[in-house]
Amino acid sequence: MAMTRILGIDFGEKRMGLAVSDPEGRIAVPLSTVRRTSDTQAIRQIIDIALEQGVEHFVVGEPLNLDGSRGPAAARVGSFARKLAVESGLPVELTDETLTSVEAEERLRQAGIDPRRHPEKIDATAAQILLQQFLDESLLRQDD
Numbered sequence: 001m002a003m004t005r006i007l008g009i010d011f012g013e014k015r016m017g018l019a020v021s022d023p024e025g026r027i028a029v030p031l032s033t034v035r036r037t038s039d040t041q042a043i044r045q046i047i048d049i050a051l052e053q054g055v056e057h058f059v060v061g062e063p064l065n066l067d068g069s070r071g072p073a074a075a076r077v078g079s080f081a082r083k084l085a086v087e088s089g090l091p092v093e094l095t096d097e098t099l100t101s102v103e104a105e106e107r108l109r110q111a112g113i114d115p116r117r118h119p120e121k122i123d124a125t126a127a128q129i130l131l132q133q134f135l136d137e138s139l140l141r142q143d144d
Contacts, residue, residue, distance in 0.1 A: 004056035007031075008131025009046065009084075010097065010123050011060055011077045016042060017123025019131045020053050025138065028131035030124035039080055043087050050088065058084060061097025061130040095134045100126040 008028060010017035018031040032049070036042040050058070060081045063073040070078075078094065085092040104125035105115040115122050 006057045007055040008127045009060045010127040017127035019127035030128040033120040058092040062094040097130040100129040
């Protein structure tokens with residue numbers, strides 16, 4: 001089944017990590033980082049990147065509390081996601097991103113990269129992890 005390319009976004013107040021899926025929607029690859037000065041500026045940049053990459057769908061990491069509840073950070077991400085949906089005209093879904101940054105730092109350390117010296121790599125890798133989790137869950141739902 002042909003899918004569309006999906007852009008995963010690890011939201012941050014200063015930086016946002018981006019990852020993109022392959023056209024089949026099976027593999028997520030870290031893409032880049034967008035510096036955020038405002039939602040409007042970040043959304044404009046993300047839409048430009050989405051157009052370049054042929055993206056037709058967004059997945060934004062939602063920072064749920066460890067008990068699964070939504071706190072102020074999740075509300076903030078929800079607000080950003082709604083603005084992105086309106087501005088882009090594309091579907092935007094939220095996905096749980098709990099502990100993706102911790103996992104991203106660990107993967108970078110295993111690859112011999114010091115995460116403290118490359119915070120932008122943490123963001124892009126966290127975006128890759130949350131997008132891959134979303135893709136894997138989507139494939140499982142298709143198999144049911």
